[in-house]
Amino acid sequence: MISPQCCFKYLFSGILGLSLILIQSSSPAQTVKKEKEFLKNQAASLTSSGHEQLALDRADEALKTWQESTKIYRQLNDREGITESLINQNLAFQALGLHKQACNTLLEALKLNTILDICDPILQQPAIDQKEQLTAVIGKQKPTSVNLLGLQNLGEVLRILGQLNESETVLQETLTLAKLVSSSKISGIYLSLGNIEQSIYQQLQDKSSWIEEPLFREQIANIIPQKAQKSLWYYQTLENIPNISKSAKLQAHLNHLTLLISWEKWLSNQPNQANLHQKVNQQIRVLVNQIDDNSSAFLELSPEPSIHARLNFANNLSQIPDEQLKSIAIRYSKLALKMAETINSIRWLSYSFGTLGKLSTQTEQKQAYFKKALGFAQSIRASDIAYQWQQQLGLIYQKQGKTELAIQNYNAALANMTQVRDSLLSSNGDLQLSF
Incomplete structure (x- = not known):
């Protein structure tokens, strides 16, 4: 029995061959132009198909589809198309749980794979050197829409890999680039920054639960509220952006709520935090009502x-x-x-x-x-x-x-x-x- 993937491959080859035959009768210049148009349309079609496959839980098929579109964009020498299709491949790798591959694919998309080794903690440089290098190379990126998307995805993947300091640096530099062009990506970057600060807060909370040395535990306990407040600031900044979409505001509200509930539990076990605990408790109730009252945002x-x-x-x-x-x-x-x-x-x-x-x-x-x-x-x-x-x-x-x-x-x-x-x-x- 022939697999659907094989059928797709043969059908694509047949259409490509037939189209090339039909345009051979044109002049050389017209032939080249028509061939490029056909290949560009085919790559765009593959890109759309990949997104449909990913939405249907078929990440492995989406990956193969986007690999095909990448080949076509390379054939056309379309730099933006190559970058976008590699970013799409990263989405498929993430859906498959292959986050290190996703990270390396993003470095390739952004042409950073020969400069940075941030996807593997074993190869990492000291933290100060790493931050300086990241700041320098990201600052040289052009603030195009596709580059900003790639950098935001890189920050998210690094967060999932546990590279929290690197993720924070990448996202902060990406926000600086986005502000240069008043990019529509700014709201998404604020959301990612809120998430990374929440991850750092959660990691500190985990450490405080098993560290027995009193002085070190007290130091962590002093940092935890700072990180919680910083994450909340990013979410609140996003929520207050004028004309923000309902869906973006909903995602910020939900992550904001997750953090408040976690922080409220932590505060309930801290001495001398009764006032802050009560304040956070009130914020939770207000936010729950806001989300439920605007439930139409889930449909967006x-x-x-x-x-x-x-x-x-x-x-x-x-x-x-x-x-x-x-x-x-x-x-x-x-x-x-x-x-x-x-x-x-x-x-x-x-x-x-x-x-x-x-x-x-x-x-x-x-x-x-x-x-x-x-x-x-x-x-x-x-x-x-x-x-x-x-x-x-x-x-x-x-x-x-x-x-x-x-x-x-x-x-x-x-x-x-x-x-x-x-x-x-x-x-x-x-x-x-x-x-």
Whole structure:
């Protein structure tokens, strides 16, 4: 049986061959012009197809499609097309969990692959030298739309890889470039900067939970509020940008809420922070109402980001001790599930059922949700999702006195967690420790 990929390849070759035959009767100059137009249209078509494939959870196919478009742009010597198609390849690598490859692809897109070694912590220079070099090379980039997009993606990938200082430097320099041309990318860069500061804040919070030396622990405790405030400043700056889109404002609100809830929990365990704790608690309530009152913003996102946003909101609401908010969380989770069913996304079906499992109060229903969530995760061998539901099922079986089943699920969860920790995050010790 011929695979769909082979059919596509043969069809593309046939169309290309036929088109070349048809234009051979033209003059040499016209022939070259028509051939270039055809190839450019074909590359644009492949680019669109890749985005459609990625939206349907077919990242491996999207990667191959964008690799084909890159070849055509190289043939045309179209520098901007090459850069854009390499940035697209990075999106596919990220969706496949191959973040180091995504990082290196972005360096190639921005022509930095022969200058920088920031995708592998083992090859890194001292922090001061690295920051100076990053500042210098990024400052030389032209502030074009495609370059700014590539740099913002580079900052995001470095954050995922745990290269937090490098990510912060890249994003701050990118913001400086974007301001030179009043780029529309500024709001997205502010969001990325807020996220990186939140990641640094979270890493510090993780360290403070296991460090026993009192002086060092006190030093970290003093830095944590600074990083929280800096992240909040970026989110609030983004939210106050005139004429910002509803979807961009929603993403800032959701990340803002995640940070406030985490910070409120940390403050509740800190002496002499009662006033700040109360202030943050009030901010949480105001922000929750703003997000729910403007729920139409979820509809402005494409399907997968919309599902992610709804589940993000639901999970945040579940951490606030309020039964009315829990019912709102269930409503958002069910809307996410319906959308995941519509686009038939296995990963998001798993996340949706798992979130409903965490929100359910009835043991039988909770167990049924987690089993469905686990079944979807295992069907695509998603160990990064499966361990969460195996852990939850282990807890349920333990409470039911079904010790053998509980141990089986705990062991499976540990095996999957170890696999994620070793394979995905092997290059970064701090990220491993946090995980």
